[in-house]
Structure formats: C-alpha cells, structure tokens
Amino acid sequence: xxxxxxxxxxxxxxxxxxxxxxxxxxxxxxxxxxxxxxxxxxxxxxxxxxxxxxxxxxxxxxxxxxxxxxxxxxxxxxxxxxxxxxxxxxxxxxxxxxxxxxxxxxxxxxxxxxxxxxxxxxxxxxxxxxxxxxxxxxxxxxxxxxxxxxxxxxxxxxxxxxxxxxxxxxxxxxxxxxxxxxxxxxxxxxxxxxxxxxxxxxxxxxxxxxxxxxxxxxxxxxxxxxxxxxxxxxxxxxxxxxxxxxxxxxxxxxxxxxxxxxxxxxxxxxxxxxxxxxxxxxxxxxxxxxxxxxxxxxxxxxxxxxxxxxxxxxxxxxxxxxxxxxxxxxxxxxxxxxxxxxxxxxxxxxxxxxxxxxxxxxxxxxxxxxxxxxxxxxxxxxxxxxxxxxxxxxxxxxxxxxxxxxxxxxxxxxxxxxxxxxxxxxxxxxxxxxxxxxxxxxxxxxxxxxxxxxxxxxxxxxxxxxxxxxxxxxxxxxxxxxxxxxxxxxxxxxxxxxxxxxxxxxxxxxxxxxxxxxxxxxxxxxxxxx
Numbered sequence: 001x002x003x004x005x006x007x008x009x010x011x012x013x014x015x016x017x018x019x020x021x022x023x024x025x026x027x028x029x030x031x032x033x034x035x036x037x038x039x040x041x042x043x044x045x046x047x048x049x050x051x052x053x054x055x056x057x058x059x060x061x062x063x064x065x066x067x068x069x070x071x072x073x074x075x076x077x078x079x080x081x082x083x084x085x086x087x088x089x090x091x092x093x094x095x096x097x098x099x100x101x102x103x104x105x106x107x108x109x110x111x112x113x114x115x116x117x118x119x120x121x122x123x124x125x126x127x128x129x130x131x132x133x134x135x136x137x138x139x140x141x142x143x144x145x146x147x148x149x150x151x152x153x154x155x156x157x158x159x160x161x162x163x164x165x166x167x168x169x170x171x172x173x174x175x176x177x178x179x180x181x182x183x184x185x186x187x188x189x190x191x192x193x194x195x196x197x198x199x200x201x202x203x204x205x206x207x208x209x210x211x212x213x214x215x216x217x218x219x220x221x222x223x224x225x226x227x228x229x230x231x232x233x234x235x236x237x238x239x240x241x242x243x244x245x246x247x248x249x250x251x252x253x254x255x256x257x258x259x260x261x262x263x264x265x266x267x268x269x270x271x272x273x274x275x276x277x278x279x280x281x282x283x284x285x286x287x288x289x290x291x292x293x294x295x296x297x298x299x300x301x302x303x304x305x306x307x308x309x310x311x312x313x314x315x316x317x318x319x320x321x322x323x324x325x326x327x328x329x330x331x332x333x334x335x336x337x338x339x340x341x342x343x344x345x346x347x348x349x350x351x352x353x354x355x356x357x358x359x360x361x362x363x364x365x366x367x368x369x370x371x372x373x374x375x376x377x378x379x380x381x382x383x384x385x386x387x388x389x390x391x392x393x394x395x396x397x398x399x400x401x402x403x404x405x406x407x408x409x410x411x412x413x414x415x416x417x418x419x420x421x422x423x424x425x426x427x428x429x430x431x432x433x434x435x436x437x438x439x440x441x442x443x444x445x446x447x448x449x450x451x452x453x454x455x456x457x458x459x460x461x462x463x464x465x466x467x468x469x470x471x472x473x474x475x476x477x478x479x480x481x482x483x484x485x486x487x488x489x490x491x492x493x494x495x496x497x498x499x500x501x502x503x504x505x506x507x508x509x510x511x512x513x514x515x516x517x518x519x520x521x522x523x524x525x526x527x528x529x530x
Contacts, residue, residue, distance in 0.1 A: 010199045042200070045191055051120050052188040058113050059181045065105045065133055066174045070167060072101035077163045098137055098166070100364060105133055106308050107360030130308060140169035285321035288313055292348075293322055293341045303347065304363050314352050314359070319345045326385070330392040342385045350377065408465045409472035411457060411485070421486045422455050437482035448475065452484065 021030045076097050111128050144165045285293075292313050295302050307313060322345035329338035351358045365373035411420060425437035441449065451459040464472045479485050 010197060042195075045195055047119065049188065049191050049195065050117050052184055052191070054114075054116055054120050056181065056184055056188070059177055059184070061109065061113060061129060062132060063174070063177055063181070065108050065129055066136070066170060066177065068105050068108050069101050069133065069137075070170055070174070072104050073097070073163060073167050073170065076101070077167065080163060097163070098141075100367075102130070102133055102137065103304060103363055104357070104360035106130055106304070107357040110311060111308050136170070136173055140166060140173065143169050143172075283317070283320040283324050285325040286318065289318040289321045290325065292318070293325060293337075293344045295344065297340050297343045300363055300367055303344075304359070307351070307359055314348050316349075316352065319349045319352070322348070323384075323388075327388055327392065330388055331395070335389070338388065339381070339385045342388065343381050346377065346381055346384060409467075409469055409476060410461045410464060411476070420457055422452055422457070422460070423484050423486055424453055425482065425484070433483070437484065440478050440482040441484065444475070444478075 019027070019031070021027050108129075111130050113127070113129060144162065147165070288310060292303075292306055292310075295306060312318075322341045326338040326341035326345065329335075329341060347362070351362045354361050362373075365371050366377060425434050425441055427438060429435060429438065441452070444452070445463075448460070448463045451463045464475065467475065
C-alpha cells in the first residue's frame with residue numbers, strides 16, 4: 001500500500017528537530033520567536049481578509065446607488081432633449097435635479113451599511129450611504145465648476161450642458177470604484193489562497209458527530225379516546241344564539257352570573273376573544289408613528305428625511321396605528337390632528353405599496369408640480385378621513401341614545417313583616433312534586449344554584465341582577481313553579497325593646513284601621529236610616 005505524505009507538506013511548524021541555528025543564538029529563543037512571527041502574520045492576514053470582505057460589501061452597495069443616480073440623471077437629460085425639441089423654455093436648477101436624484105437613491109435598500117466586524121473601520125462606524133452619495137455629489141459639483149461645466153463641448157450654458165457634465169463626473173467616480181473593486185478582489189483572492197495553503201489548528205473540526213435513537217410511542221397515548229362532552233340543558237337557548245355560542249358548549253344563559261367563580265367568566269371571555277385582543281393590541285400607535293404624525297402636512301422634505309433615518313416606520317403596523325390614532329383624535333373632536341394622522345398613514349401605505357423603490361417613487365411624483373399622483377393621493381386622504389368622521393359621528397349619536405341605567409329583576413316582600421323563604425328540593429326524595437322541583441333546580445346555572453343553597457335573598461338578587469330581564473323573569477317563574485320561594489310572617493319577640501316597639505306599632509295601626517271601619521259604618525247608617 002502506497003502512503004501519500006504530500007498532505008503533511010502544508011503543515012507550518014515552529015519547532016523542528018532538524019533546525020540548525022547559529023551557535024551564538026539560543027535554540028529555544030529562536031523557536032519561540034519564529035512561533036510568534038507565524039502567529040502575528042496569520043493574525044494580520046486574517047484581519048486583512050475580513051477588512052477586504054467588508055469593503056467589498058460597502059462598494060457593492062455604493063455601486064448600486066451610483067447606478068441609480070446615473071439612471072436618474074440620464075432620464076432628466078432625455079427630458080431636457082424632449083423639451084428642447086418642443087421649443088420649451090422650462091429650465092430646472094441643477095441643485096433641484098441633484099436633490100431629486102439623491103431622493104431616488106435613498107430608496108435603494110437600507111441606508112445604513114452592515115455593522116463592521118470587530119476591529120475593522122472603527123472610525124467610519126455609523127456612516128450612511130446617503131452621506132457617501134452626498135459627498136460624492138459635492139466632489140462632482142466641485143469638479144464641474146473647476147472644469148467649467150458650461151463649456152462649448154458640453155453644450156454651452158443650457159440644461160443639457162450641465163447635465164452632461166454631472167453625468168461625466170459621476171461616471172468617472174463609478175470607474176474609480178469599479179477599479180478599486182477589481183483590485184480588491186485580486187488581493188483578496190491572493191490572501192485566501194495563502195491562508196488555505198497551510199494547515200493550522202483552526203482547520204481541525206469534528207466531521208460526523210451525530211446519533212439518533214428511535215423511541216417507540218406509548219400505546220396508551222394512541223388508544224386514548226376523547227371524553228364525551230357533557231351537555232347541559234339551559235333555560236333560554238335563544239340567548240346563546242345571540243352570543244354566537246352553541247348549546248352544546250355547556251354554558252347556560254346565566255353562566256356569566258356565577259358570583260362564586262369570577263375566574264370562569266374571565267376564561268370564557270378569553271376563549272371567545274383571545275385572537276381579537278392580540279390583534280387589537282398590535283394596531284396600537286407606537287411612539288415612532290406618533291412622532292411621524294406630528295410632521296406638518298405637506299412638508300415632504302421633512303417626511304423623507306424622517307423615513308431615511310427610521311426605515312421601520314414604513315411597516316404596515318405603523319399605518320394601522322396611525323389610523324387608530326386618527327379615529328381616537330376624531331372621537332376627541334380634534335379634527336385637524338385626525339386628518340394629519342390619516343395623511344401620514346396613507347403616505348406610508350403608498351410608499352410600501354409602490355414596491356421596492358416605493359419611497360423614492362412616491363416623493364418624486366408627489367413633489368412634481370401638476371402630477372396626477374397628487375390628486376389621487378389627496379382624494380384618497382379626504383375620502384378616508386370622511387369615512388372616519390362619519391363613523392365617529394354615528395358612534396357618538398349611539399352613545400347619547402343609550403339609556404343611562406339597565407332594568408333589573410329583584411325579589412322583595414311587599415309587606416315589611418313578611419320574609420321570603422327559600423326552599424331547596426331534596427336530591428333523593430321519592431315524592432313526585434319534590435322530584436319535579438329538583439329537576440327544575442338542577443337546570444339552573446351553577447352560580448344561581450349556590451346562591452339558592454346559601455338561603456340568602458341578597459345573593460339570589462345579585463345573580464338575577466347580572467341576567468337580562470327576560471332570563472330573570474323566566475328564572476323567577478321556574479322558582480315559583482318548583483315551590484322554592486315561600487312567604488312567611490315574622491315572629492315578634494315581646495321580651496325585647498325592639499319587639500315591644502313593633503307590637504305598639506302594630507296595635508296602633510290596628511286601632512286606626514278599626515276606627516276607619518267604624519266611621520265608614522256610621523256614614524252608611526246616616527245615609528240610609530232604614
């Protein structure tokens with residue numbers, strides 16, 4: 001068997017038994033110095049590779065924006081030619097054209113470049129592409145002014161002349177960046193080849209290190225059957241249909257009236273509205289959105305600058321939050337702020353819906369005098385605000401028309417000397433009347449059953465107060481049908497001061513009733529002497 005030892009040629013050793021050094025040089029010191037030299041060169045080489053890779057990413061992003069800038073300038077040059085052919089004298093200032101071109105460049109990807117690796121270009125951390133493009137245009141402007149950007153060769157003092165000068169200047173910088181990129185690629189390839197030529201400790205890695213054990217699923221879990229749901233008969237099934245709840249859900253018409261288990265009501269509400277509550281929390285206006293809403297309506301330059309510094313404001317969440325803010329402001333009678341929120345919300349929506357370059361495209365169209373996009377956008381803002389205003393007016397009208405209090409059914413004795421006594425039918429009685437009454441009792445909601453078992457009329461009234469009038473009337477009718485309510489006269493204790501006072505009051509009331517009866521008899525006798 002032939003063994004290939006050539007792979008060991010890539011090993012870089014700092015210690016070799018065959019090494020020969022000068023007799024005046026200590027061998028251990030020489031080996032240690034060589035080791036430090038190898039490590040230092042390796043560190044510097046890797047740092048250069050990391051730096052060049054990061055610079056390549058920055059240059060790629062810069063070239064994309066330069067291409068977009070040239071595309072915008074060339075499109076303006078074409079418009080100048082068309083206007084010149086049509087004998088139009090509309091002239092645009094160079095600064096306005098350059099500003100418009102830079103606005104279109106701002107929509108190309110993120111404004112901030114990727115965060116540099118540790119120890120790479122720390123002095124340039126926080127630099128933005130918009131700042132780089134602004135510096136580039138300042139250099140081009142200075143070059144054009146030095147060369148005389150309105151010379152005869154470039155077209156004289158016309159618009160076409162200075163546009164050509166600017167295009168030539170930007171193309172010169174584009175060539176420089178591309179040459180730099182080619183040189184960078186060549187240097188990076190050489191360093192990576194040198195790095196791969198030697199085997200180091202960093203090249204050692206674990207190849208295949210994976211194990212898996214197939215576990216058998218427990219048979220009991222597979223054979224488990226779903227338990228049948230217990231259906232509870234309710235007094236008023238129509239009330240469940242109003243609340244969009246099925247009869248088989250096990251909830252009676254008085255389930256929300258359960259006074260002993262407030263957590264049950266909370267669970268029911270959570271189960272019915274969990275996803276809606278989360279969605280409602282998601283559309284709350286954020287602080288970033290509120291700051292954007294405070295920008296004066298029509299100040300598109302400030303809006304563009306805010307979006308360039310905070311790209312996350314274009315998200316759909318911010319649009320929905322601003323519309324919610326507009327609705328709340330209109331409910332508070334703050335119509336100016338409400339319309340401003342609608343304007344800013346639709347501005348973000350248009351920027352997002354126009355695609356990848358939507359920000360630059362929107363501001364280009366909205367700032368162009370006489371462009372059709374202005375009318376479309378402002379009509380959309382007015383119609384959206386009109387719908388919000390009409391809805392708020394309708395809600396305000398409904399709130400005024402709602403009654404101030406809710407009607408309730410309560411149990412009270414008419415005679416103050418009579419008390420209402422609660423009789424609970426026995427669960428294991430053999431009498432037919434008692435069995436029938438027990439069936440009625442067991443159909444009641446659990447909260448009402450516990451209130452009846454407590455024997456407290458106040459607790460029963462508390463449960464009835466949480467029901468609608470129709471449900472409470474039906475419950476009272478069932479209580480009377482089952483004989484669970486009875487009127488009993490109170491017993492007065494004559495040995496106490498309070499009892500004696502009640503007896504004196506009853507005797508006095510009885511004397512008055514007797515006197516009134518005697519007077520009526522006398523009046524009858526006088527009227528009819530026969």
